[in-house]
Amino acid sequence: MSHQIPVPADDAPALEATGLGLKYRRGWALRDCDFRLPAGRICGLVGPNGAGKSTLMALAAGLLPPGAGSVRVFGGAPGSPQTRGRVAFLGQDKPLYPRLTVAETLRAGRELNPGWDQEAAERIVRQGDLPMSARVAGLTGGQRTRVALALALGKRPDLLMLDEPLSDVDPVSRQELTGALLGEAVENGTTVLISSHVLAELDGVCDYVLVLGGGRVRLAGDVDELLASHRLVVGAHEGDGPVPALAGHQVVELRRTSRQATALIRPAEGDGIPPGEDGWGIGDGWDVLRPTLEELLLCYLRSPQAPALLTPCARPTPEAALR
Numbered sequence: 001m002s003h004q005i006p007v008p009a010d011d012a013p014a015l016e017a018t019g020l021g022l023k024y025r026r027g028w029a030l031r032d033c034d035f036r037l038p039a040g041r042i043c044g045l046v047g048p049n050g051a052g053k054s055t056l057m058a059l060a061a062g063l064l065p066p067g068a069g070s071v072r073v074f075g076g077a078p079g080s081p082q083t084r085g086r087v088a089f090l091g092q093d094k095p096l097y098p099r100l101t102v103a104e105t106l107r108a109g110r111e112l113n114p115g116w117d118q119e120a121a122e123r124i125v126r127q128g129d130l131p132m133s134a135r136v137a138g139l140t141g142g143q144r145t146r147v148a149l150a151l152a153l154g155k156r157p158d159l160l161m162l163d164e165p166l167s168d169v170d171p172v173s174r175q176e177l178t179g180a181l182l183g184e185a186v187e188n189g190t191t192v193l194i195s196s197h198v199l200a201e202l203d204g205v206c207d208y209v210l211v212l213g214g215g216r217v218r219l220a221g222d223v224d225e226l227l228a229s230h231r232l233v234v235g236a237h238e239g240d241g242p243v244p245a246l247a248g249h250q251v252v253e254l255r256r257t258s259r260q261a262t263a264l265i266r267p268a269e270g271d272g273i274p275p276g277e278d279g280w281g282i283g284d285g286w287d288v289l290r291p292t293l294e295e296l297l298l299c300y301l302r303s304p305q306a307p308a309l310l311t312p313c314a315r316p317t318p319e320a321a322l323r
Ligand SMILES: Nc1ncnc2c1ncn2[C@@H]1O[C@H](COP(=O)(O)OP(=O)(O)OP(=O)(O)O)[C@@H](O)[C@H]1O
Pocket: 024, 025, 026, 028, 029, 030, 047, 048, 049, 050, 051, 052, 053, 054, 055, 056
């Protein structure tokens, strides 16, 4: 089926939040969140339980009104007629009608969504060997997830938000579905925001990350820029005192054994990337390694006190703050 990809009138980011917050009775679920997700990126949303990931997605989907600040979706208000058709959100509960068959579920998707892509939706269902005639009520949790994903992709959204979508899917199907999802996203220029606790699965998949902790943004930006502006350093060091080799750097995390210290560091000032691979000035006897995305994320998750870092493309524009 032909589908015209809506081209934004300007280069509005897929998501832009300024001072975004939401408070429940027990306290702030999300607070003072500033970040920007440019269109076309595959962004991993990471954080410990209760960090605010689902809350952020619900706000961006227009399911909850912000308690403070704002979030814009392609420059518009979440849930508004301007943005509703461009966004698909798959929450953790994956609501489907149990009495409908898979075919009837996809037909409902077609009737409700003007830009419906039947081929894409059927492809996802068929790859799981799911009979179109099967009733949703008789499907396993993983099979329901597949149907829910087919519905979300069939909508051909410009922004696809997936809240731990594959938690009940077996490892082989998980890998296959991730590949299919990304294939569709890259082909259509879809922006994807995907939350997951499986950090290894985000490596090689995401080109952007957003890390939340305690309802606040801890880390946000382009994966290559973030990896380039951090180093894992490993060297001999005894005792609990300061590690002289790390002076002049921002230490995100420092772990010690009796004879060795391992640290994730970044430049002390701003977000500058030291010039060249040997520009870190750590000194002889230390291994200076580029971290993997999983290592970088784990270090930030283990060190909630580390100062937040947003790469330049992840910072909201000054105009956004005035809206
Ligand atoms: N409906 C609600 N009523 C009251 N508090 C809520 C509600 N939903 C979420 N919260 C609280 O808001 C905070 C953020 O929750 P949220 O579900 O957004 O976190 P999360 O990062 O998605 O967690 P998880 O990884 O466990 O899914 C938590 O402290 C949670 O207890």
